Amino acid sequence: xxxxxxxxxxxxxxxxxxxxxxxxxxxxxxx
Amino acid sequence: xxxxxxxxxxxxxxxxxxxxxxxxxxxxxxxxxxxxxxxxxxxxxxxxxxxxxxxxxxxxxxxxxxxxxxxxxxxxxxxxxxxxxxxxxxxxxxxxxxxxxxxxxxxxxxxxxxxxxxxxxxxxxxxxxxxxxxxxxxxxxxxxxxxxxxxxxxxxxxxxxxxxxxxxxxxxxxxxxxxxxxxxxxxxxxxxxxxxxxxxxxxxxxxxxxxxxxxxxxxxxxxxxxxxxxxxxxxxxxxxxxxxxxxxxxxxxxxxxxxxxxxxxxxxxxxxxxxxxxxxxxxxxxxxxxxxxxxxxxxxxxxxxxxxxxxxxxxxxxxxxxxxxxxxxxxxxxxxxxxxxxxxxxxxxxxxxxxxxxxxxxxxxxxxxxxxxxxxxxxx
Numbered sequence: 001x002x003x004x005x006x007x008x009x010x011x012x013x014x015x016x017x018x019x020x021x022x023x024x025x026x027x028x029x030x031x
Numbered sequence: 032x033x034x035x036x037x038x039x040x041x042x043x044x045x046x047x048x049x050x051x052x053x054x055x056x057x058x059x060x061x062x063x064x065x066x067x068x069x070x071x072x073x074x075x076x077x078x079x080x081x082x083x084x085x086x087x088x089x090x091x092x093x094x095x096x097x098x099x100x101x102x103x104x105x106x107x108x109x110x111x112x113x114x115x116x117x118x119x120x121x122x123x124x125x126x127x128x129x130x131x132x133x134x135x136x137x138x139x140x141x142x143x144x145x146x147x148x149x150x151x152x153x154x155x156x157x158x159x160x161x162x163x164x165x166x167x168x169x170x171x172x173x174x175x176x177x178x179x180x181x182x183x184x185x186x187x188x189x190x191x192x193x194x195x196x197x198x199x200x201x202x203x204x205x206x207x208x209x210x211x212x213x214x215x216x217x218x219x220x221x222x223x224x225x226x227x228x229x230x231x232x233x234x235x236x237x238x239x240x241x242x243x244x245x246x247x248x249x250x251x252x253x254x255x256x257x258x259x260x261x262x263x264x265x266x267x268x269x270x271x272x273x274x275x276x277x278x279x280x281x282x283x284x285x286x287x288x289x290x291x292x293x294x295x296x297x298x299x300x301x302x303x304x305x306x307x308x309x310x311x312x313x314x315x316x317x318x319x320x321x322x323x324x325x326x327x328x329x330x331x332x333x334x335x336x337x338x339x340x341x342x343x344x345x346x347x348x349x350x351x352x353x354x355x356x357x358x359x360x361x362x363x364x365x366x367x368x369x370x371x372x373x374x375x376x377x378x379x380x381x382x383x384x385x386x387x388x389x390x391x392x393x394x395x396x397x398x399x400x401x402x403x404x405x406x407x408x409x410x411x
Contacts, residue, residue: 004096011103015166016078
């Protein structure tokens with residue numbers, strides 16, 4: 001379970017961070 | 032409380048349209064007790080891991096670690112929602128399984144919960160709002176992959192003329208109906224029933240064509256005979272003619288979610304034929320607010336819609352009838368938004384000044400259109 005939680009943490013952080021770049025380059029999120 | 036929920040559900044189309052236009056949302060995540068937030072404010076984005084917001088708009092909760100990993104790894108490819116009191120739940124189809132009902136072995140979709148949306152500050156947001164976020168947008172894009180979601184409206188306008196003495200929708204449908212052996216006719220239109228349509232005949236329900244329609248008889252909960260039945264070529268053609276006479280616009284193509292909604296895994300042998308009115312079409316009102324969903328519908332090759340600026344008086348009748356936001360008013364004159372217009376021809380039919388024309392540049396374009404549809408769905 002601890003391993004899964006660590007993996008979730010990693011992917012969760014990545015998902016939130018990735019959006020920064022996406023939001024700057026995608027018209028959909030700049031409305 | 033129950034009354035509140037019903038009111039929200041009745042208003043959900045309007046709420047969704049607004050939500051998708053302006054993404055302003057504070058989201059609290061709770062994934063197996065791992066917290067974090069994302070704030071979206073018309074282009075300004077902020078986030079923080081390990082922190083809880085005092086007053087988020089919605090809280091997204093995932094309790095199951097394996098499901099969380101599937102979602103975060105981009106392995107989920109379907110998205111269904113259900114409303115509950117003060118919350119909504121998002122599910123995906125985990126698998127198709129066999130169930131014993133009486134003496135029969137039937138097929139059923141096994142849904143698994145992805146997450147719960149809690150409306151933590153009392154304001155309701157349509158579950159589809161979160162499909163603006165990349166992680167969910169990816170799911171929608173997979174679900175509406177152009178290979179499994181490709182369809183077109185077939186205009187019924189007199190100005191298009193006839194094709195071997197047949198109007199356009201009858202000509203196209205005749206081709207596919209002649210080629211097929213299996214026809215499933217729905218007893219009523221879900222969109223018109225849902226919206227309690229006063230303008231058009233509820234009994235003109237969807238027609239599904241192709242060998243995979245046969246599998247619908249094994250679906251649980253049962254759709255046949257209460258909600259649909261298998262019919263003949265003649266019955267299928269009669270349905271198309273009746274829709275034409277009723278002023279309904281035909282949509283044909285491969286729509287994966289229609290097959291799945293009828294309980295059949297999409298394999299490319301299940302053609303959807305919908306008969307749409309502008310007042311009730313759920314697809315038009317709901318789906319075309321997102322770019323991915325717009326992309327699945329294509330204008331028929333060679334169809335063009337034009338406005339004669341000298342004849343247009345800016346009455347906006349065309350705008351009101353267009354569910355795709357394909358018509359704009361610029362300086363008091365209607366203009367076709369060529370990116371959004373799907374060439375359904377409804378605007379031409381309501382224009383009181385004959386300022387709009389819809390044309391097909393070459394009758395041979397029909398073959399091109401039929402080939403495109405056939406490339407994705409085989410009805411034989």
